[in-house]
Amino acid sequence: MNKSHVISIESLEDLNQAILRFTEDLRQTLEELKAARHRADEAFSQQYPAYWRKETRLAERQLNEAKDQLSAKTSTARPDDQPAASEEKKRLRRAETRLRICNEKLRRSKEWSLKISRECDQLLGPLTDVLDQCDSVLPVAATELRALIGHLKDYTDQNASD
DSSP: OOOOOOOOOHHHHHHHHHHHHHHHHHHHHHHHHHHHHHHHHHIIIIIHHHHHHHHHHHHHHHHHHHHHHHHHHHOOSSGGGOOOOHHHHHHHHHHHHHHHHHHHHHHHHHHHHHHHHHHHHHHHHHHHHHHHIIIIIHHHHHHHHHHHHHHHHHHHHHHHHO
């Protein structure tokens, strides 16, 4: 019978421990990535559009108030009595500008919502695949390596007694 000369199996034990640590670290990192993906998807698909819808309603309300104030300032019984309404006109222009900006931001937030949602969905598949590897393949490999280490220990013990 051929004999092998096994000097040390410590490096294999170190490898086994490294595989187990790597699996845990990878699992934790993947869970953090999944959570970040979920937060990004939620922010772009729900929070940002909701924020800009709210801001658009507020801008519309401010525009209507500015129009009302300008109208109240400029409506008089006689044309000669019209007071200067420069502040009200400035306020109206600012309100119109703000409403345009809010409408543009709302439109863009809807576009980004679709893009980010698509990207997040595409990322979820590979993340899940790697997570499955952490939950099945790597632990099985560590278990098999542990069994091989056990066989090597038995072999070295047997050779030591011969």
